[in-house]
Amino acid sequence: MTAVTPSAALDLVCTLVSAIELAPGVAIYGIGRDGKVTYWNNKCVELFDVPTHEALGAPAVSLFSHPGRNDEFAAHLQKIFDTGEAMRVTDWQVERRDGSTRWVAGTAFPLIRNGLVDQVICMEFDITSRKANERNLLMAAQVFESCRDAIMITDSQYRIVAVNAAFTDITGLSAFEVAGREAAAYRDDMRDDALREQIREHVAHHDHWSGELWSRRRDGTPLPLAATVTAIRDDAGRLTSYMAIMSDITERKRIEEETRHLAEHDYLTGLPNRVLFRDRLQQALATARRKMSQVAVLYIDLDHFKEINDTHGHAVGDIVLKEVATRLSRCVRNVDTVCRQGGDEFVVMLSDIGNAEHAAHVASTMMQAATAMNHANGVDLSLSVSIGIALYPVDGPDIDMLLKHADVAMYHAKEGGRNGYRFFSPQMNEHVSERIEMENSLRNAVRNKEFELEYQPDVDIESSRTIALEALIRWNHPTRGRLMPDQFLAAAEECGVAVPIGEWVLGEACRQARAWNDAGYPVAVAVNLSALQFMHPALLRSVDEALASAGLDPGQLELEITEAIIMKCNEAALDTIHALRSRGVHITIDDFGTGYSSLGGLRRLPVSKLKIDSSFIGEIDSEATASTIIPAIIAVARSLNVKVVAEGVETENELQYLRQQGCDQFQGHYASVVAAAPPALSPAP
Secondary structure (H helix, E strand, O other), X not given: OOEEOHHHHHHHHHHHHHHHHHOOOOEEEEEEOOOEEEEEOHHHXXXXXXXXXXXXXXXXXXXXXXXXXXXXXXXXHHHHHHHOOEEEEEEEEEEOOOOXXXXXXXXXXXXXXOOEEEEEEEEEEEOHHHHHHHHHHHHHHHHHHHOOOEEEEEEOOOEEEEEOHHXXXXXXXXXXXXXXXXXXXXXXXXHOHHHHHHXXXXXXXXXXXXXXXXXXXXXXXXXXXXXXXXXXXXXXXXXXXXXXXXXXXXXXXXXXXXXXXXHHEOOOOOOEXXXXXXXXXXXXXXXXXXXXXXXXXXXXXXXXXXXXXXXXXXXXXXXXXXXHHHXXXXXXXXXXXXXXXXXXXXXXXXXXXXXXXXXXXXXXXXXXXXXXXOEEOXXXXXXXXXXXXXXXXXXXXXXXXXXXXXXXXXXXHHHOOOOEEEEOOHHHHHHHHHHHHHHXXXXXXXXXXXXEEEEEEEEEOOOOEEEEEEEEEEEEEOOOEEEOHHHOHHHHHHHOOXXXXXXXXXXXXXXXXXXXHHOOOOOEEEEEOOHHHHHXXXXXXXXXXXXXXXXXXXXXXXXXXXXXXXXXXXXXXXXXXXXXXXXXXXXXXXXXXXXXXXXXXXXXXXXXXXEEOHHHHOXXXXXXXXXXXXXXXXXXXXXXXXXXXXXXXXXXXXXXXXXXXOOOEEOXXXXXXXXXXXXXOOEOO
């Protein structure tokens, strides 16, 4: 409260009279020295909800009170009575008789008679609405500053008027730096006039716009924002300002980008996957059509990759795939795309090339890059790739045709000896189509049981007794007739059905051997194992199941593996051989003499027989080389304490030569002539 000098008392009295007459909106009441109300105008009735007849003569404190400040109010009244000084009272809260409250502000001054203060006259203004507005403004200010989203207020011309603390935290820009500046200056994409006008026009018609904008922080890093722009109008509907609320969505954008990357890229190599590759190839073809240029598609397959997985494990295989992906990517331009198609297959798009030589150069570079990879995780490797090339528009007008023809060319490269590249041609397409048809037929043959076995005797040279019978598979093709192994086994390995076929042969051969034993012909049965079947982790289980199912003694089963397989033997393969021998199963090395096995390596293997390749037997009568090699092989066998079997014996002369050299057993057409075979045995041609 502020004191008023006594000399002004008369003026105040005059003011009181004028207020009573001219300012009926002011609540005026008087309080006598006894604390009772002496005057009560109509505004008091309205403000304090007390009729005049109840107020007059009643103690003032009984009509209303000042919560928490009653003693202070009483002290002010007493001071006025004692000193005769007027008081200006502001922002007092009054509690009415009904329990509600009002905020008031006014003046209290003395009415002096005969030198003494006779009464105190109080003039009160109702400021409840103003206090509510102040409270709302305070709350709004607190919300403005406390909000974790950035808030920007602009005038009607989009010039920045105010920003909150979150704006500064998010952008690094202070309120002082941005005040008065154009709001669009702080948004990268708002510099696009078309987008800026689109947003402003939408707000002008709808008073609201929501979407995403890109800005930059003080340090220049991109700042993605989710923004809402709202028009603010006064009571008359006139536009006064705009408010923009912006949230930092950097983390959301990062997650979206990671999700998109995972959807469009290979998880292992990080290369584009087939979805993204097709999209980019589609764009490249559209550009090539407009510019009348060429696009090349290269289909790449790692040669013998399955052997890497089978021999060294998938961990090494994954390292190889990732390194190959990196090497292939280094061989192309930024406008080209390298994609992992799946497994060990990659596809490359070379966009806007001048000629076929460009594609050939890239293919050659990729072959060299892959071949240069000699190690992975401490493992020595021998890596190569086969590449098929198709060109747009000569080899196909669309994506599917180009991919198909590049795949066809790749198959041709493999059949041409691998580690090379081939361009597509119609003749190549026809050849590979036959191969694909063969693969499909093989899968059906497994399901439809179209295979059967013929048996070739393994005959003891001295006694002419059949020691064992080698199971040889035949395929009764529904349209091509009876097919020999060399007509379909390679395709079976390529399409992944070699192992199921081999398991069927193993089970059927064991069953037949048991049947012969039960009929009084105690012969062993020999089964050839392909490289894939020998390296397959389920081999031991397959052998155990075949023996158990047939009830055949393991000693009557011989498993034949080629010398080429033996030459690649690692510790895992040696463990497999020892595990088979521990079961009693015999191991035979087939086609011996065609490779370069070392004697030291052979000593590590618990084998039972060596089979001399038929190519040496056929040269006995004409080649001095054969007459040297055969005795040498027999000598090696003697040093290893294993039996020797000669394959492909066709004549008596060949048999006599083998007998003279000390060969133990023989096979071939002549064996079926001299041997006593079990019944129902169909000699193999």
